[in-house]
Amino acid sequence: MAESFVFHIAESLLQKLASYVSEEASRAYDVYEDLQVIKGTLSIVKGVLLDAEEKKEQKHGLREWLMQIQNVCFDAEDVLDGFECQNLRKQVVKASGSTRMKVGHFFSSSNSLVFRLSMARQIKHVRCRLDKIAADGNKFGLERISVDHRLVQRREMTYSHIDASGVIGRDNDREEIIKLLMQPHPHGDGDGDKSVCVIPIVGLGGMGKTTLAKLVFNDKRIDELFQLKMWVCVSDDFDIRQIIIKIINCASASTSAPSIALAHHESINNLDIEQLQSQLRHKLSGQTYLLVLDDIWNDNRAKWIELNDLIKVGAVGSKILVTTRSDSIASMVGTVPSYVLEGLSVENCLSLFVKWAFKEGEEKKYPNLVDIGKEMVKKCQGVPLAVRTLGSSLFLNFDLERWEFVRDHEIWNLNQKKDDILPALKLSYDQMPSYLRQCFAYFSLFPKDFGHIGGHIAHLWLALGLLQSGVGSQKIENIARQYIDELHSRSFLEDFMDFGNLYFFKIHDLVHDLALYVAKGELLVVNSHTHNIPEQVRHLSIVEIDSFSHALFPKSRRVRTILFPVDGVGVDSEALLDTWIARYKCLRVLDLSDSTFETLPDSISKLEHLRALHVTNNCKIKRLPHSVCKLQNLQFLSLRGCMELETLPKGLGMLISLEQLYITTKQSILSEDEFASLRNLQYLSFEYCDNLKFLFRGVQIPSLEVLLIQSCGRLESLPLHFLPKLEVLFVIQCEMLNLSLNNESPIQRLRLKLLYLEHFPRQQALPHWIQGAADTLQTLSILNCHSLKMLPEWLTTMTRLKTLHIVNCPQLLSLPSDMHHLTALEVLIIDGCPELCRKCQPQSGVCWSFIAHIKCVCIGETKGKLHSQMLSRLRLRLRD
Known part of the structure; x- marks a missing residue:
């Protein structure tokens, strides 16, 4: 990488070693002593890593030494994860009950013996390698440096003088x-x-x-x-x-x-x-x-x-x-x-560019170059320093080919002087703690202008072991949210929309350039211009598939991530998939979205380290091998949009680490016992399950927090009392579902924070069960309910409601008169409700006095439409 994250990688490994050393398993497999030695040696090496990272450009061989440390840390992590895999297998055996015979061969004692010998051999090999590397490091004369005293590039001191005539657009x-x-x-x-x-x-x-x-x-x-x-x-x-x-x-x-x-x-x-x-x-x-x-x-x-x-x-x-x-x-x-402070307009950006790219008046001689400049400044997204960087790089250079090169390449490919845009942005990056810098680099795997769902990037970080353990019982997803909030605070994220458990954001294009700049070397985006993938690369993002070949992919065993983040781009070569499974045994993330396989190979079970498997939008797959249920480490499984999938694999309940599950299937009945065994399941999605009639008729899913149900045309009921921890509920276009069937007396208390109801053309009133969330509901969205005639008075008891969307409900004529009781309400959006919009017009509408206290009121305005579109886009991308 342009930036080294060896310190954080070593720190993460030491945390794992600390947990494993104290476990009986390390003694049971005769590796306790070796693990203790590895821990001690790594602790010593870690002390000098920050000094090594600062001096790697000046001392010959130091960069290679750091690479060796990184490699042995990753290999050690793979070995330790093997212990976790074995532990999870034992848990499945213990919980298998009557199914013990079915899985007995897989979990046989002979396999345990083989595992014992293999682990001992691998641990000793790691110990020997680390000892040698540590000894080699002595020749560099490195010093111990704490995190608090690492050198950070500083910005030049500023002064107050300025020539105001040279400032444009402020x-x-x-x-x-x-x-x-x-x-x-x-x-x-x-x-x-x-x-x-x-x-x-x-x-x-x-x-x-x-x-x-x-x-x-x-x-x-x-x-x-x-x-x-x-x-x-x-x-x-x-x-x-x-x-x-x-x-x-x-x-x-x-x-x-x-x-x-x-x-x-x-x-x-x-x-x-x-x-x-x-x-x-x-x-x-x-x-x-x-x-x-x-x-x-x-x-x-x-x-x-x-x-x-x-x-x-x-x-x-x-x-x-x-x-x-x-x-x-x-x-x-x-x-x-x-x-x-927002960015400059395109016109002001062009004026600034011309000022820095030409001497005064000289631009008139080169109208063709000015036209190219117009295209260049668009990538700067209004950031003046980026415009100045591009302009300065072309000053007194009138070569058409050079201008076209700058136009067609990312800013991070250009040589950067000390006061140019990337060094300026890198100051913000350098100020981050090491764990956050490492997480930030993974944004480079996604295209520019990619709409990120918080859960997606959080699970990528989690799958790759990048999230530091929290304090006490802090949930790992809350730690990920803290990381996101910190990046947002540092102005690295934009278009941020927060719906509690769900949130949407984008990365500024220049910030994306910075991610590419710091990540190069180990994270790689593969496109039609990629002719070689270095063996050191561990994380691949494939955005174009025009020039695919087996030879393109590294023969090393180091690849941990294969992503297909662009809709419509997927792999269609089963031979290539077989190669990946055989070669990259330590894959953590395998994204087969938009692929065209009719089935996955049984060998998928060999990927025992796999945390995330995407099979989204495969239009041909009819079945999954039952062997997929041997992936006990799997935390994320997406089968969304697999319209031909006839049935879910047997043994789904064996995926005891599963946290997110997205399903499209032709099944009419689900094995509820399987779902009851998914004790860590937090996100569950059913989409286009056309034959599904019932959900959760007799079992609880006690850990479920987010449920999305979309286009399940035969679904009849939704018993929410089986979901005691549910906080987010999306229900979209389920024609046979009667939302009022769950009306109970007394009304059951719910923990919902976000409720999204869309396309219920026959629904005339909101179901009473929503009252059960009066103390918790923060966002309520009601869309395309064409028969909805009134909002209930009990809506005004929602004391924590912050956001209310009412879109395309044309028969809705008024609001409850006690809307002023909604003191927490900050955003009200009403659109596609002609009469209600007329009554809610500022100052003049008869309902305006009900809502005048709300901070942001959008009545049929562009802003309101954009906000609603963003929310719709959010739920459409929930597969990620």
Whole structure:
């Protein structure tokens, strides 16, 4: 990889070793001593890995040594996972009961003996390899470095001067910030607390936050508003002492002659912290000031409060303007909502590009190159620094072929100078903890503009062992959500839509370029231009299949991931699949979406490490081999869109690790005992199961949290009382399903957080069982219910309801009069309901007073339609 993740890989392996060493299994298989030695050696090696990663470019052979460490760690992980496989097999045997004879041969004592010998041999081999590699590392003279002291590339210090005439497209943003600076403190100055108004500007690296702050800082109107103006570049080192010194120096420079300010600057460094804080308070006391704190990375609230307490001695009206890439930091420091800086328009991007690619007026000589430039700037998505990077790379170069090359290739393929876009974005990447950097790299496996479902990327991370164990009983999916939230906070994600258990987002194109940049070497996207796959590659994403051949794929045994993320692109060669199964025994993720096999080979059971198997949208497959049920590690199985699948494999209940299951089948009756055995099942989907009449008539699925039922035309009932932990329910286009059949007295309490009902043309009223979720429901979506005439008054008892969508319900004429009781409601979207839309028009509609308190109301507006389309798109991609 361009970036090395060896430290995190070693750390993850040490966690596994710690758990296995303490288990009786390690003693039972005579490998306890070897595992202890491996653990000790790896602990020593881990201590110098960060130093090795920093010096790998300067010391010959160090990169290869790191690669050897990485390889032996992965191989050791495979061996340890073998213990887990054996443990899961024993659990299945124990739970098999009457089926013990059916699986007895597979779990025979002879196999256990073979396993014992094989594991002992493999563990000893790993120990010998690691010992040799550790000894080889001594020649590099490496030092122990902790995570907290690793070197991180720092941004250059900024200054306040700017030539405003050279800035393009930020006039409106400047006016908006100045308006905020002119407004009084929204919370006043009550109780003698002279708190300072803090205005955060937040956005992606390279978006122009510092440039905007400079424009504001140098505007003449600011001089009239504030007695003092101070510019402090904070960057990643939030050192209170140094920040105090910078503020004092800035305050002195704005009120003294330059020579006096310089002398003061030289003497102030000798003061202790007590003297410094006294001078700071003296300089600011009673003054109306503007303080710009540029480029804040500190997320330690205690440090921020300490600084804030020192500087809130100014006069009423003082303001602090903060720039940061982190939304969470902006929320921490801001006293007003963050100003989110958006990208430039295409027209402004082109103007900026021409400014950097040509000398003034020179572009008129090369209209053909300007036309190519118009195409180039689209990939920059409005980020000024990306536009400048492209323009600068072509300055004084008028070669048509070179321009076409830059247009047709990703930005990450271009040479990058220190202040270009990728180094700027990489600052944000470098600030991440190592576990998050590794997870981020896997976004490179998906195409640009790919709509990610949170559960999809979370299960990829989980299948590959990238999620760190949580504290106490924290669920692993909650850890994945924390990772997503942190990436979102760092401005790496966009179009984020949050529906609780389900969430949708995209990756900014430039952030995708960054993922490609840091992932190259071990993660590879295969397209028609790929002529060779290096043996070191472990993770493959196949987006084009035009030039497929057996020879293309590496003969190594290292591949862990094979993805087909593009709809309609799949493998149709059974021989190639046989090759993959025979060669890549340690596959964790196998995506056979859009393939055209009539069946899978029985040898699929050899992939005992497999965590995720996608057979989505195979239009020919009629059966699955029963051997697929021997994959005890399998956590994710998708059979969605397999319209010819006649039956599910026997023994499905043996997949005791299964968490997500997506089903399309011609079966009319399901084996409920099999589903009852899936004790870890959390997500379950039934789509296009045309013959299915009943679900869960006699068994509980106690762990199920998300249920999607779509286009099951004969389904008659849905007994929710068998699903005690259900939080998300999608029911779409099930014509025979009577939603009101579950009406009970008293109404059963439910834990639903999201309910989505679509296409129930005969439904005249909402079913009463929804009342059971009055204390938990957060999102309610009602779409294409053409006979729905009224919303019940009990809807206003949904005290936690945050989002309500009502789309294409033309006979719905009014809203409950007590809508004002829905104090948690933040988003209301009504579209395709002509009379109701008329009554809910702002100010003039008779129902407007019911909903005027809601923060975001979209009545037949484009924004509302887009939001509803996004939700529909979300449920359509639930297969992933």
